[in-house]
Amino acid sequence: MGKPQKLGLKDAIGLINDGDMLTFSGFTIWRRPMAAIYELIRQKKKDLHLVEVNGGTHSDLLIGTGCVKIWESCWIGHELYGKIGANLGRKAEAGEVIIEDYSHVQVLARMQAGAMGLPYMPTYASMGTDMLNPEYDHLGKLGLRDGSNPKIPKKKYEIVDDPFYGSQLLHIPACNPDWCIAHVQMVGEEGTVRVEGQQYSDSEAIKAADKVIVIAEQVVTEDFVRREPTRNLVAGHQIDYIVELPWAAHPTGCYGIYETDGDFIRNFYSTTRSQEGLDNWVAEWITGVNDFDEYLKKVGVEKLEILRANPALGYSTKVKRGTR
Amino acid sequence: MATTATMTTTAATTTPNYVKVGAFKSIDLMTVAAAREVSDGDIVFAGTGLPMVAIMLAQLNKSPNAVCIYEAGSVDGRPISLPTSVGDARCSFKAAIASGLADVFGQLQRGVVDLAFLGGAEVDKYGNVNTTGMGKYGLVPDKRLTGGGGNSDINGLARKTVFIMPQEKRRFKERVDFITSPGWRIPKWPTGEMVPKQEVYNKAFRGGPTAVISNMGVFRFDENGEMYLDTYHPEATPEMVKAHCSFDLNISRVSGETELPTYEELDLLYNTIDPEGIFLP
Numbered sequence: 001m002g003k004p005q006k007l008g009l010k011d012a013i014g015l016i017n018d019g020d021m022l023t024f025s026g027f028t029i030w031r032r033p034m035a036a037i038y039e040l041i042r043q044k045k046k047d048l049h050l051v052e053v054n055g056g057t058h059s060d061l062l063i064g065t066g067c068v069k070i071w072e073s074c075w076i077g078h079e080l081y082g083k084i085g086a087n088l089g090r091k092a093e094a095g096e097v098i099i100e101d102y103s104h105v106q107v108l109a110r111m112q113a114g115a116m117g118l119p120y121m122p123t124y125a126s127m128g129t130d131m132l133n134p135e136y137d138h139l140g141k142l143g144l145r146d147g148s149n150p151k152i153p154k155k156k157y158e159i160v161d162d163p164f165y166g167s168q169l170l171h172i173p174a175c176n177p178d179w180c181i182a183h184v185q186m187v188g189e190e191g192t193v194r195v196e197g198q199q200y201s202d203s204e205a206i207k208a209a210d211k212v213i214v215i216a217e218q219v220v221t222e223d224f225v226r227r228e229p230t231r232n233l234v235a236g237h238q239i240d241y242i243v244e245l246p247w248a249a250h251p252t253g254c255y256g257i258y259e260t261d262g263d264f265i266r267n268f269y270s271t272t273r274s275q276e277g278l279d280n281w282v283a284e285w286i287t288g289v290n291d292f293d294e295y296l297k298k299v300g301v302e303k304l305e306i307l308r309a310n311p312a313l314g315y316s317t318k319v320k321r322g323t324r
Numbered sequence: 325m326a327t328t329a330t331m332t333t334t335a336a337t338t339t340p341n342y343v344k345v346g347a348f349k350s351i352d353l354m355t356v357a358a359a360r361e362v363s364d365g366d367i368v369f370a371g372t373g374l375p376m377v378a379i380m381l382a383q384l385n386k387s388p389n390a391v392c393i394y395e396a397g398s399v400d401g402r403p404i405s406l407p408t409s410v411g412d413a414r415c416s417f418k419a420a421i422a423s424g425l426a427d428v429f430g431q432l433q434r435g436v437v438d439l440a441f442l443g444g445a446e447v448d449k450y451g452n453v454n455t456t457g458m459g460k461y462g463l464v465p466d467k468r469l470t471g472g473g474g475n476s477d478i479n480g481l482a483r484k485t486v487f488i489m490p491q492e493k494r495r496f497k498e499r500v501d502f503i504t505s506p507g508w509r510i511p512k513w514p515t516g517e518m519v520p521k522q523e524v525y526n527k528a529f530r531g532g533p534t535a536v537i538s539n540m541g542v543f544r545f546d547e548n549g550e551m552y553l554d555t556y557h558p559e560a561t562p563e564m565v566k567a568h569c570s571f572d573l574n575i576s577r578v579s580g581e582t583e584l585p586t587y588e589e590l591d592l593l594y595n596t597i598d599p600e601g602i603f604l605p
Contacts, residue, residue: 027396027411053425054473075473079372079409080602089468098463101456104395104474105429112426124433124528126476128510128521130456130503138463159513167527198397198416199424255413262408315405315413322601 004191004214004239009248009292012213012241013039016179019069021049021151023111023175023209024058025182026252027200029079029260032058033183033215035248035292041065042286049151051175053107053201057252057265060085063097064278070139072100072175074107074131080321081262082269087278098138100156101131106172108201113174114208120171122160127170132157151176180209183249184233185257187214188222191236197255197314203233211240217257219244247296247304258307259316264299342584345558350539351604352593353557354488355381356585357537358441361486362387366438369393369428369478372409373603374488375441380406380597385589393431395474397424406598429474432481435530440482442475444489446500449551449571451507451533453479453487454500461502472504479505483531491538496569508532508549520549540565542582550574555582 013036016022026032037058040048047069050059055076062068064087076085091097102110105125113121130136137156139145145154153173160171182202186194193214195202206212219242225232251268253260272278289295296304306318351374358378362368364387370379379392380403391400394410401419408414416422431437444453455475459466479485489495503510512519522529536543541556552574556565562575598604 028409030396030409030411030413055471073471075471077470079411084468084470092465092468095464099465099468101471103472103476104425105433105477108425108429124481124525125429126472126480126506127528128480128503128506128512128524129472129476130461130511131472131476132513133511133516134514136461141463162527165527169526169528197413198394198411198422200396200411201425203424204426253411253413255416259413260408309413313405313413313417317405320600321408322598322603323605324599324601 004236004242006189006219006242006244009035009039009215009243009245012243013043015241016040016045018046019049020178021051022179022181023050023052023177023205024180025184025200025202025205026056026249027198028054028056028075028077029081029252029265031183031200031249031254032056032252033181033248034058034250034252035245036181036213036215037062038286038292038295040067041282051107051110051177053104053111053205055085055088057268060087061268063088063091064272065282066096068097070098070100072102072107074101074103078265078269081265086269086273090275098142100138101136102172103129103131106131106157106170108204109172110175111201111204111208113172114176115204118174120173122169122171124169151178175208177209178211180205180212181215182206182212183215183254185217185254186225187216187219187239187242188225188236189219190222191239191242192222192225192232193234193239194225194231195233199233206234207238212238213241213243214239215243215245215248217246217254245292248292250296250299256309256311256314258304258309259319261303261307262319262321341587343587343590345584348585348590350557352585352590353582354537354539355593355604356589357542357582358486358488359385359589360583361535362390362439365389367391367393367436368439368441369395369432369437369482370441371395371443371475371478373443375443376407377593377597377603378441378488381589381592384592384596393428393437395425395428395478397428398422399428406600406602408602429477432478433528437478437482438484440478440485442479442485442487442505444475444487444505445469446495446497447487447489447536448497448500448507450509450549451536451545451551452500452503452510453505453507454502456502456504458501476505479533480525481528481530484534485532487533487536489536489538491540491565491568493568493570496571496573498571506532508545540568546574546577552577554579557582558584
């Protein structure tokens with residue numbers, strides 16, 4: 001594997017092929033690789049297959065722009081700033097994206113097994129639900145579990161007898177995405193990853209993927225991150241590419257660095273309910289700017305300063321979040 | 325949330341100082357009723373929204389030793405600012421641990437969680453909850469909702485679950501359109517035969533939904549896992565609540581009116597927990 005290569009965002013995203021399977025860092029509207037999502041859209045990627053522990057603003061946008069063929073996950077929305085993933089809804093209700101429903105723990109189990117090199121993971125989670133209804137095994141219904149795509153398991157799940165203690169539980173197939181795109185606070189120049197705050201399912205997502213692009217707020221000397229190894233999440237030999245791009249999770253939040261930009265997401269949610277609205281939004285914020293630097297200029301320093309986290313707290317105290 | 329000293333003072337209040345009907349909102353009563361479901365020392369797994377407000381109220385009021393786990397990976401945080409979602413940086417403020425999903429869902433599967441606090445879009449008489457889709461589901465769904473997230477995992481494996489949701493006839497149904505989160509009678513796959521939850525969960529069976537709190541009443545579940553009305557909120561009657569369910573709600577076991585919020589509880593809700601008007605606008 002060797003040392004990770006440092007690339008610009010455009011070149012790193014250029015390595016991703018149409019039809020590839022992707023997963024991401026973060027949780028709903030926190031620490032999502034938004035600049036990478038914008039670049040995937042700018043490069044007009046097609047037929048992407050997303051497998052993620054949960055979705056959020058990033059995947060709703062990517063699905064809405066028609067880059068995604070299959071979305072395997074359990075949740076999509078914008079938390080307080082937008083009730084549902086309206087772009088996924090519109091595409092699904094028009095039959096333009098395939099949804100495969102699992103629960104949080106079940107998708108996590110897929111990544112855990114993938115990260116450990118195992119074919120499946122046993123779990124008791126979400127048994128007796130319609131996620132397991134054979135009628136809603138959409139990949140199966142479409143004949144996509146025929147083994148022709150090695151990334152798609154031959155079964156959605158299996159209910160098996162526990163051979164050791166006498167119970168019954170689920171086996172959930174492993175997932176090894178082609179790519180994990182992870183936004184993190186810090187990475188050493190040899191690829192040692194540091195994540196601050198809640199780590200979500202980043203470790204499993206990164207280790208399950210065949211190739212990993214880490215986008216960091218800061219690239220620091222390797223010596224610096226190695227002074228405190230207990231604070232690090234993943235070693236550099238499991239990272240392939242490093243992109244240094246501050247604020248690249250905007251409008252999602254990044255613990256200790258900046259707050260979620262709620263107004264921005266609210267505006268995205270309310271103006272992209274229709275395809276025309278989304279197309280206009282993309283023309284303004286993605287294709288209407290040359291790169292992420294220009295995007296940040298458009299967001300504006302004043303706004304970014306409001307979002308900047310108070311280091312003593314890990315979040316900003318200058319953001320108006322509620323009605324008072 | 326606050327120092328131990330403040331909590332003790334609040335808990336020491338003797339006669340409840342109830343707020344008059346008309347002087348509080350129905351969302352206040354729902355939150356207070358939910359907080360009263362917490363026993364001191366409970367390990368609570370809370371979802372985004374009112375569940376967060378309810379657990380914080382419980383901790384500040386009668387249950388200072390309750391531990392709150394958020395699914396994004398924070399354990400026993402002491403936030404001084406209300407998180408807007410479980411992934412929020414605020415969740416891990418002064419937490420015992422900021423880890424990730426594998427840790428906290430592992431604890432859940434291990435049997436650590438006493439009480440789950442969750443929301444939903446639809447519920448049926450067995451406590452099955454839908455947050456996935458309305459109408460016909462399938463390859464081309466009629467109306468896609470958010471999906472379950474951790475709702476189904478948490479509710480499935482906690483000892484008790486309290487659901488907080490708005491009361492509407494179309495949301496309280498005989499059978500939900502999609503069983504996202506398992507109640508007391510659930511499908512056993514591959515056939516989908518509806519059986520008691522115990523038969524599906526085997527050794528991992530620990531309980532299930534114990535209460536549903538709406539803007540009209542507090543519902544509980546009988547020996548057969550069927551929902552009944554326990555208490556009705558002021559300005560509602562059992563008959564009115566029944567009229568807002570599309571299944572035949574059992575109102576024969578009503579124990580009375582829902583206990584009103586106190587001034588102390590409203591003070592905590594609006595001045596300490598949610599002064600910004602995030603979930604209590």
